[in-house]
Amino acid sequence: QTVVTQEPSLTVSPGGTVTLTCASSTGAVTTGYYASWLQQKPGQAPRALIYATSDRHSWTPARFSGSLLGGNAALTLSDVQPEDEADYYCLVFHGGVVVFGGGTKLTVL
Amino acid sequence: EVQLVESGGGLVKPGGSLRLSCAASGFTFSSYSMNWVRQAPGKGLEWVSSISSSSSYIYYADSVKGRFTISRDNAKNSLYLQMNSLRAEDTAVYYCARDLSGQVDYWGQGTLVIVSS
Numbered sequence: 001q002t003v004v005t006q007e008p009s010l011t012v013s014p015g016g017t018v019t020l021t022c023a024s025s026t027g028a029v030t031t032g033y034y035a036s037w038l039q040q041k042p043g044q045a046p047r048a049l050i051y052a053t054s055d056r057h058s059w060t061p062a063r064f065s066g067s068l069l070g071g072n073a074a075l076t077l078s079d080v081q082p083e084d085e086a087d088y089y090c091l092v093f094h095g096g097v098v099v100f101g102g103g104t105k106l107t108v109l
Numbered sequence: 110e111v112q113l114v115e116s117g118g119g120l121v122k123p124g125g126s127l128r129l130s131c132a133a134s135g136f137t138f139s140s141y142s143m144n145w146v147r148q149a150p151g152k153g154l155e156w157v158s159s160i161s162s163s164s165s166y167i168y169y170a171d172s173v174k175g176r177f178t179i180s181r182d183n184a185k186n187s188l189y190l191q192m193n194s195l196r197a198e199d200t201a202v203y204y205c206a207r208d209l210s211g212q213v214d215y216w217g218q219g220t221l222v223i224v225s226s
Binding site: 040089098101 | 144146153154155156159166168170171204206210211212213214215216217218219
């Protein structure tokens with residue numbers, strides 16, 4: 001059973017840059033995993049940000065970018081805004097099954 | 110405008126059953142795979158089940174296999190989740206989400222299921 005691991009929490013200053021990562025227990029995350037990233041704020045449904053590793057949805061601000069980094073999927077936030085404070089989840093597709101990471105709580109301070 | 114609206118949640122006793130529905134509008138429902146995802150109170154997201162556009166491919170998380178059944182009615186633009194033998198650990202907000210070849214984009218607002226005696 002695939003386990004996907006994310007940093008439990010990260011803190012970034014407004015205007016700064018931060019990278020969140022998503023690692024798979026089965027080995028390197030590749031483009032074939034179709035890694036996606038979601039943002040969730042308290043009391044709200046998740047909102048999709050990135051799909052297929054690095055593609056932004058039409059509503060995703062350009063300061064959010066997805067990539068593969070050192071065998072992991074990564075989400076980089078540049079010029080972080082106070083409203084970016086949220087939980088971020090990655091998900092990967094593996095053998096027909098969807099696996100979510102445990103989420104990263106991003107604090108903007 | 111794409112809309113996904115879940116319904117059918119509520120309070121149910123352990124061992125009981127519940128059927129969730131997800132009404133889709135604003136897109137060609139029959140062209141998309143669909144997923145159920147849940148979130149226990151204060152916890153992260155957990156994928157529950159997925160179904161392909163024509164119901165040819167169905168997958169379940171190990172935690173619900175044998176107890177939950179996903180289905181869809183493309184004529185009614187609706188997705189369903191039949192949940193049987195419910196346990197306390199099934200307590201969660203259940204979301205439906207649209208999926209096109211690994212692009213999970215739109216999510217509903219969720220419906221709360223509480224399993225308690």
